[in-house]
Amino acid sequence: MSKSLRRLPSVGAVLSQPELALLLGQMPRELVVRAAQQAVAEAREHLTRSGPESAPDEGELLAVVAVRAAALARRDGASSLRRVINATGIVLHTNLGRAVLAPEALAAVTQAGGGYSTLEYDMAAGQRGSRHDHLRELVKLVSGAEDGFAVNNNAAAVLLMLNTLADGRDVVVSRGELVEIGGSFRIPDIIRKSGARLVEVGTTNRTHPEDYRRAITGQTALILKVHTSNYRIVGFAAEVPAGQLAAMGSELGVPLLYDLGSGAVHDYALSGLPGEPTLKEAVASGAAVVTASGDKLLGGPQAGIVAGRAGPLAEARRNPLARALRLDKLTIAALEATLRLHLRYAGDPAGLAGRLPVAGMITRDTAELRGAAEQLAASVRDAVGHVCQVRLLPGSSGVGGGAFPATELPTWLVGIRHGEIGPDVLAARLREAEMPVIARIEQGELLFDPRTLLLGEPESLVAALRGACRLDPGAGAGPPRKEVDSYAGS
């Protein structure tokens, strides 16, 4: 053995270093031991290759190997589904989990998950009950419908209703509403999978009542209206309002299924944001069934709300598909708590904004956002002003989640440009931080929108930025990567 290799620490010695002892208390022992073994192996290879002259002394070597082992253990021990900071300003960012839940919803999840519950138990009778009953009264109250329940998501709600009411028969839809939502939900595909036959009417930009009337035959089971929630057709355009479709349907004996998508319960027009119909309005239009997402404007967990007439809903609950698409108890708990908040703060936008994060973020005051951006800009300047240009600029945030597609919410942004590191590299380093940050890049500038920053997150963002802006690339807190990686793949 060469002299320098004798300085190599044992795995046991590495494990007894304070940073690893700490990790042993936090993650599976096997994981930490494997990380220590790998760090020692890397050090051995490095020493073998570079010879004795470059080798640090024994104590220094132990410290470096321990730091590397801790970094490896943290990397391997990190959850796949991780908390991140959303600095994009997009409130219902589908890739980042859409709605941030209200504290009441989180508490309900903890309650329901940490013990047994009345999920399918009728307390009064002391016997088996139905999980669908938990949400019925609340959905009825927020929507004004005769009956209500919820399934896994809105795509599931649409699929279930199409299959229940139109399997083997025709569904009439406007060509202007054959939309794709996200990459995986296309109305024509869902109709096909439901067993129903799609009958397209009208054109992309204009569909008239007569188009529907001509297409309805003895084979027609449903008229489907889809709220084109993630885009708007502007200019020479015409669509038939839900109310008119429902009236025509009742005249011809064909019910209307209305896929509302965004699922507003709160009327955002009260907060100066017109254009998104509420569940109540959709039900009042006369649609037999309305479906909506739980995690868009409603501000709750992923779910699909089904509100409508008692007959079709009872039939849907008996459909075997309803079993496959059912909600779990954690979601029922969170959705119930979220719907209760809507009821408690009905007609009180400020009260709702104070309790429901989605409502709070969408309706944040521009002056308040400016103040938040100024404060953030000042902390960012303090932390990285010596290497970055930092400025405050007006901009706009999007609601996301396919709601308010044509509405830009005015906001204030903090923009930074690093003298030597490009925005893509900087953004990538921010994503690698201990608390990852997702930001926007526009015209070579990295932008942070305070609209979607939660309590305490500006501080974490600044910490991540401090790490990311180092010329010597070490993301986040902790020792710079150069040191941590000094034996990696050299």
Ligand SMILES: *Cc1c(COP(=O)(O)O)cnc(C)c1O
């Ligand atoms: C978002 C949306 C859906 C899909 O809802 P999920 O809850 O994501 O399944 C379906 N239809 C419309 C109109 C939508 O906006």
